[in-house]
Amino acid sequence: MADRKVIITVAPSSNFQGKEANPAIPYTPEEIAEQVYGAWNAGASLAHMHARDRDGHQTNDVNVFREINSAVRARCDIIIQNSIAPALGPNPGTAEDGLQVLDADPEMCSIDMGISVVVNRGKTVIIEWTREFLRRAAKMMAERGIKPEMEIFNDSNMDEALMMIAEGLFTPPYSFSFVTNMHKVNQGSVAFSPKRLMGYVDLLPPRSLFSTLGVGPAQLPATVQSILLGGNARVGFEDNIHFSRGVLAQSNAQLVERLVRIVRDLGLEVASPDEARRMLGMPAPKERSAQKAA
Amino acid sequence: MITPKVIVTVAPTGGMASKKQNPHLPTQPQEIAESTYRCCNEGASVVAVHARRPDEEATCEPAVYSRINNLIRERCDIVINNSTGGGVNGDMVSTLRPGLEEIVFAERLKGCRGEHCEMVTFDCHTIMAQFHGRHLVMVTESERCTQMAQLFKDVGVKPEWEVFSLAHIVQDTARLIEEGFDRPPYYINIVLGAAGFQGAYPYSPKILQMMVDHLPKDSIFCVSAIGPAQLPATTNALLLGGHIRVGLEDNNYYSHGRLATNEELVARAVRIVRELGAEPATPAEAREMLNL
Numbered sequence: 001m002a003d004r005k006v007i008i009t010v011a012p013s014s015n016f017q018g019k020e021a022n023p024a025i026p027y028t029p030e031e032i033a034e035q036v037y038g039a040w041n042a043g044a045s046l047a048h049m050h051a052r053d054r055d056g057h058q059t060n061d062v063n064v065f066r067e068i069n070s071a072v073r074a075r076c077d078i079i080i081q082n083s084i085a086p087a088l089g090p091n092p093g094t095a096e097d098g099l100q101v102l103d104a105d106p107e108m109c110s111i112d113m114g115i116s117v118v119v120n121r122g123k124t125v126i127i128e129w130t131r132e133f134l135r136r137a138a139k140m141m142a143e144r145g146i147k148p149e150m151e152i153f154n155d156s157n158m159d160e161a162l163m164m165i166a167e168g169l170f171t172p173p174y175s176f177s178f179v180t181n182m183h184k185v186n187q188g189s190v191a192f193s194p195k196r197l198m199g200y201v202d203l204l205p206p207r208s209l210f211s212t213l214g215v216g217p218a219q220l221p222a223t224v225q226s227i228l229l230g231g232n233a234r235v236g237f238e239d240n241i242h243f244s245r246g247v248l249a250q251s252n253a254q255l256v257e258r259l260v261r262i263v264r265d266l267g268l269e270v271a272s273p274d275e276a277r278r279m280l281g282m283p284a285p286k287e288r289s290a291q292k293a294a
Numbered sequence: 295m296i297t298p299k300v301i302v303t304v305a306p307t308g309g310m311a312s313k314k315q316n317p318h319l320p321t322q323p324q325e326i327a328e329s330t331y332r333c334c335n336e337g338a339s340v341v342a343v344h345a346r347r348p349d350e351e352a353t354c355e356p357a358v359y360s361r362i363n364n365l366i367r368e369r370c371d372i373v374i375n376n377s378t379g380g381g382v383n384g385d386m387v388s389t390l391r392p393g394l395e396e397i398v399f400a401e402r403l404k405g406c407r408g409e410h411c412e413m414v415t416f417d418c419h420t421i422m423a424q425f426h427g428r429h430l431v432m433v434t435e436s437e438r439c440t441q442m443a444q445l446f447k448d449v450g451v452k453p454e455w456e457v458f459s460l461a462h463i464v465q466d467t468a469r470l471i472e473e474g475f476d477r478p479p480y481y482i483n484i485v486l487g488a489a490g491f492q493g494a495y496p497y498s499p500k501i502l503q504m505m506v507d508h509l510p511k512d513s514i515f516c517v518s519a520i521g522p523a524q525l526p527a528t529t530n531a532l533l534l535g536g537h538i539r540v541g542l543e544d545n546n547y548y549s550h551g552r553l554a555t556n557e558e559l560v561a562r563a564v565r566i567v568r569e570l571g572a573e574p575a576t577p578a579e580a581r582e583m584l585n586l
Contacts, residue, residue, distance in 0.1 A: 003550075194533060198500055220570060221295065221533050228530050229499050244571055262569050265562055266525055267549050 309381025352381025359408025
């Protein structure tokens, strides 16, 4: 492990669990921004966010995302990443609905690299992240100057990512997010194991950065293993609502703080948002606004 | 997944390091016992002892081990492990021919005879150590492996199977376990990053994973790693469900350029164990887990 900076992502809100599972999960733009600010103070440099409407239901409404992104930016310089996942509320949206967020001016968006079959409120939802959709979404992101983060749920998603890179649809450095241990709610996702993670890392093309998240009790081992493999890490309520077995986490910041302590005990340092932007080949926010204006 | 109780071993002295490199290195019985006691208080449950003569050079003399072990036992109930590798000077070496020294087999065998010795390191493989222009061979061909295994069984000490490469796991270690020289659980100490030993593997997550994948059935494992590999390799070991060893024997530094003490290295290891949701085993728990 050479001297390097670790990018910590916080995923403060959730497309699945809500306040019924942990009342500290933020819903409104202000609540989300407050928790992101706490996580930023603790050392997070990237925020991956979903949205909820006034009734507390998941939403893809671009206006809500705009409010969230503005509220976050008013507080800190963390990298703003939005999810393109369809809102899994009482009336689940479609993959297409998820693309509205591209017009909320995020710096990054996640792009899930293959069809997902999730269990939402006891019902199966098929998210049609088809090959045609992924290519269109990648082009739309490129047109808007949005840096894509490829979410990998299984080996076949990895192959899709490699094909799309070969097709020139993404620009290096490539940002990968390995989603592990989501198998209980997402058919086609895989449980966390160090070996599976190593398998992904072996397949990465040159000039790739990766981050790992682990759902539930896998959050801690998956993120630490990721760091030991030379990668970055994501924590937060979206992936895990507990601090330890049977003990709910009090805030996203609490989860970030623990990971930062481990990073420092390992003799490493966390990246600031600007350092993270440089590592990811992204412009500073000011530069980005100027580019957009031109 | 991390095991709920982690055996943290401290290796306070070793057979190669010197006070010149790190003034905190305990080499005399009283110093070793005091350092061990401080480490036990920080959460270590096994101590891997190397003995030194009054001139600081290495020995496996039972009288010296007995003195160290007794001083440790007066202070705490930590599990006592004595080295049968000894070291690279003092009583342990003889010259085979100009430019080639040997670690003396007969001296190594003495390492299991100290009072209060519960476990011994068992290097059942041949190693060529090369450093500072010196070449030292530690010859343990298969017959010697069997002889050592029989001796440890007769004396009633548990072997800590020390392995530096995959071959060390799948050859004589596997054979001797198969032949019944140890009782389960077999305690395998995977040592990585010993760059001065020809044939020893460096640490990488994949190398460690591969070695763990090849452990004999009913094994539990510990990971030790040399120098800057100590911290990532031991943390990785925890994620794979293993136990860990830290201490000045393996690593002189707390961080880049900053000399360590044994208790600092143990305290950090225990902190990481707890951050990961586990607890360090007490010596009594370690004895139970090791079936001592």
